[in-house]
Amino acid sequence: MEEGRKKVSMVIFSGEMDKLFAAFAIATGAAASNMDVTMFFTFWGLRALKKDVGTGKSLFGRMLGLMYGGDINRAGPSKMSFGGVGRWMFKKMMKAKNVPSLAELRQTALDLGVKMYGCQMSMDVMEIPREKLIDEVAACVGVGFFIEQAQQSDFTLFI
């Protein structure tokens, strides 16, 4: 971290397309404004870091993996989901308006130096081991780490 730079820390709790879009737009915007950006992904937000692979060991874990499987491209909108039709519709409309996809925006965030962390506890609960997350994840950490980051930050967001 460079001395004197401003910083933002974000908790990404949601896994829906629209909320993830807001999160990555803010993260890339902050990084482009010379801020240090920490994104802490927990619970449903972990989808944004997942590879497109199945997860889960126990019966419930595998069910969760099935019902909530897939990677960032599988995220649907929080409203008007219509069993997948909403996702398709939004993707089409966003593409027509030259809005980047979530995967592109995540890559841009990584290119700009945004640090992404997985929440170890929710990874344990949801049976998503480290190797099922993308390689770019900086580390899998807990709330203590986030609090330290948040204390050093100029603003924090929970999405």
Add this chain to the structure above:
Amino acid sequence: MEEAIKVDLELDLRGLSCPLPMIRVSQNVKNVSTGGVVKAIATDPGSLADIPSWARTTGNEILKTERSGAEIVFYIRRVK
């Protein structure tokens, strides 16, 4: 009268939506030396507020903003 601004790099941001215009500007301003000028042409109406905000937060300077039809042209000087 008005002096022509010497442009070091021209950026075509037409058709791009938030947050891309601002991100492309921030990435490309690094490609001119300090004091150099980037001319950026955008069509996103939001960039009219975003690019000047970006310039203030990063300590760069908007020399001039022009509008012609749907196009917004920024002349941005790299300060640091």
